[in-house]
Amino acid sequence: PISPNSSKFRDEEEEKYFEKLGNLYQYTPPEYGFIGRDLEILKIEKALFRHNILLLQGMGGTGKTTLLNYLRSWWQTTNFAPEIFYFGYDKQAWTLTQILFDIGKRLYKKFEFANFQAMNLTAQMQKLLAKLRSESHILILDNLESVTGQALAIQNTLASAEQKQLQDFLTRLVGGETRVILGSRSDETWLQGAFRQNIYQLRGLDAEARTELSNKILERNVGDKRKIGKIREEEDFQKLMKVLAGYPLAMEVVLANLKNLSSQEILAKLAAADINLDTGSEDKTQSILKCVEYSHSNLSLDAQKLLLCLAPFSGFIDRSDIPNYAKQLQKLEQFQDDNFDKFDEAIQEAINWGLLSLINEDIPQLLQIQPVFPFFLKAKLAESDAATREALREGFKNHYIGLARSYNRYMESKEPQERQIGIFFCRLEYENLYNALQICLEKQETIDIFFCLFQYFYINNDIPSSLKLSEFVCNAQVAYPPEIRTGEIGLEIVMALDRLAVGYLQTQNYPQAQKSYLRVIELSQQLQGVEATQIKSSLASTYHQLGRVAEELRQYDQARDYYQQALEIKIEFGDRYSCARTYHQLGIVAQQLREYDQARDYYQQALEIYIEFGDRYSCASTYGQLGLLAQAEENYAEARANLQTALEIYVEYQDEYMATVTREILESLPE
Structure with missing residues (x-):
């Protein structure tokens, strides 16, 4: 039996209890509630155990501050740390003196804090460092991009001497018990001595969370459940969701327009950089344009000018291929005098400010574009003359005609690795290739890009997409x-x-x-x-x-x-090579007519040609048919041998669909 013998508060106990309650952080959820991020929270906690200082980096609109505020509440509730200190540089430029004062006020009792205040800054820092290094608290410095920002663009900057003080303080916390999170859009290289390689890149919400957030936005702005159901079924809505890439701010601002516009109309307005889609707010946390402008304004003027050339791109950029894009632009009169030598430096600046990010740390040339960055660039580009805008579209189109031909050659290669390279890049580049194809159709020019995209769908057995694209063209x-x-x-x-x-x-x-x-x-x-x-x-x-x-x-x-x-x-x-396909089909017809000897002859002729031309992948289908022919003749040993050969080739070429079909036939054969 448990008998809790509770007693009444003494006066000082009651004061201390309610003072503690009053000092607790009161979390205010965002407009549509806090959604998702479970995996991110787990990864952040694990990263903080590996190294006690972490840079949480993300593009504008990813929800860094929302996540950090939720973490303050979550860690407070779960007693992850005795005290959690938060300093947001979007509100004010926190100096080291102010930070030490605020932390000391909460960690020291009344008289000890008075003694602490009497010390000079160096002594205060050393005293507090000793305490923080020995106790497991949490320190969060958010919106750090403001600290080193251009004075004309951002108000909450720190002087270089104050930056040095803050840098020294954080570096001295390395290896201690207190864990530190630095939230920023920028790469904060000036603090790399503190966080070292411990960086967590925050991206858009996962698929489940995107669906949940979009449902809440639609419920608020559309209301009618039947209409919401129809919207969600539309292919244009799926395209819109892909464009927004799970970035909360972009989703909240753009999807709210579904109250009056269709998904197709919104996509068109995004492509045309219609600023009426935005909220019109001057607050970077409410306006997608202001959100991007906040980072864009910190780029050098040269970088800003060069990055305008990225306006036609969507979703993805192959950094290593940008010099080829620049060559296409320089062939045009409007760009002949432009210097693209610093294009790569401009891209690095955009990465540093969270406008572009790495898709994969192991392949640094593959970059993801912040979802609304092209929208912002198109709005900026609208200020240029019509000839420049048209030349940019022409250069973009020509660049992707060349890439489409290259990707198509890869996908038609007889080498499995080359085929996979073509498929890989078509998947990443799909939006860019499709946008360039639209320009080709508008100008009534070559449609080589279409043949590339059709091949991509064909190889991936995506028949509905290939049919829809063909109808469109x-x-x-x-x-x-x-x-x-x-x-x-x-x-x-x-x-x-x-x-x-x-x-x-x-x-x-x-x-x-x-x-x-x-x-x-x-x-x-x-x-x-x-x-x-x-x-x-x-x-x-x-x-x-x-x-x-x-x-x-x-x-x-x-x-x-x-x-x-x-x-x-x-x-x-x-055309001897092409004859193989027809021999193969003649074999199938003969087999259907039970003319088995004739069928085998046709299959053998097809196989000889494929082998002669080194087309190992096409051999698989013919081996498969020879296997089915042997099965029909109840020659199961021969059937098994041919089907096994077909299966090995499908596995080699990573054709999972045909490998599965062949494996099922093999398993059905009698012993």
């Missing part, structure tokens, strides 16, 4: 004038229509697929000024695909006729 090309529809651009129109037909075929929309392929044949025969081999290649490919459509409809005799037409054209102009 083909619809845009309808507006092309007749005079450019028969030359090189006409050939690209035919090729785009072919990709559209592939999408219809893969989604089992056979009537539309057949209609599109027949239209491809019609347009191919109208081409002029195009090499005969290109036209023949297009026709051969289309007859092959018409064979696929007939095959899916179980019209095997019709399918065989189409495949034979394709094969005759390929043999005529000597």
Whole structure:
């Protein structure tokens, strides 16, 4: 039995108790409540045990101050530390003298504090250092970017002598019991002796937290649950969420506009840098433009000018490729006299001020863009003349046409590692490639970027995305004038229509697929000024695909006729490699008609060509079909050998989908 014999407070006990309650930090949640950050809190706590001083760095709008305020409350509730001291440089320029006074007032009793005050600054610092190094308190210095900021841009700066005092104090806390968090947008190199390599990069909210925050914003600003449900299902809403990247301030400001605008309209306004999307507040914690301007104003004038050239980019920048981008710009009249030698230095300044950040510490050239930084740059760019803005779009477009061709070559490579490089960069660069493709369509120019993106979706088996992209491109090309529809651009129109037909075929929309392929044949025969081999290649490919459509409809005799037409054209102009695909499909038709010997002959011809040309990946499909053929003939040993070879190739090329399918067939074979 427990018998708590509590007694009444003595007067001094009661005073001490309520004084302690009064000194506790009273946490005020943000507008939509504190959401997510569980993993971040765990990582921050672990980092503080590894080294007692941590730099919490993040772009504007990531919610650093919100997180630190929540941590004050959380650590207070969980008794993580006896005392938690917080000094925000967004409110005032805290000098070391003021910090020592505030900490001493809370750590020392009345008379001891009076003695402490009587000491000079050096003695105060040494006395307090001894206490802090031996006791497990928490010290938080937030918004430190203000300390060294330009005086004209930021009010709460410290003189160099005061910076040196603060630096000395923090460095002397290294290795002690008190844990220190330094919150900043900047890299704070002047304090690196204190935090060393202990840096935590705060990014956007995770997927679950993003959904929760967006739900709360929609509930407040849209209200109607049915309308909210429709909004969430829209693809444009998903694009918008991707653009905002889970940054709380950007989400709160931008998503609130869904009260009056659609997701598509908001995306268009972001692309056009319509400042009416913003709150109009002068407070950097409420306005996305002011939030970015706060950091941007601290860049050198040269850096500000050079970084305007990043306005067309979204989400990602390959730092190592920026010199090539600069070369494209310098080919244009408006940028011929510009000096891009310091472009990399400007990018480093933007990293230092949290406008760009590393995606992966191990690959420093891959950079993430602060979600609203391009929006801010476009707003700044609007102040330039129209010719400069148009030249920037032209340079950006030309840069990505070149990159798209390079990525496509990688994805079509026979080497698995090269294919993965192409896929990796297309995933990171998707928004930039898509934006450049839109410019190409607007100018009615080459659509090489489309073929790259289609290949990316095709390799990843993302059929809905490839079909939607193909429909978008083909619809845009309808507006092309007749005079450019028969030359090189006409050939690209035919090729785009072919990709559209592939999408219809893969989604089992056979009537539309057949209609599109027949239209491809019609347009191919109208081409002029195009090499005969290109036209023949297009026709051969289309007859092959018409064979696929007939095959899916179980019209095997019709399918065989189409495949034979394709094969005759390929043999005529000597495209031996392309013959392999058609031999492969002829094998499938023969197998369906139970003409097993004929089927095996076709498969063997396809396999010989693939081996001859070193196309190991394509061999996998043919080995798979040989395995299925042997299975149909109940030759299970041969079936297992061929399927095992196919599986090994799929694993080598990291094709998880086909590897899984092949593995399931293998497991189903009788012993």
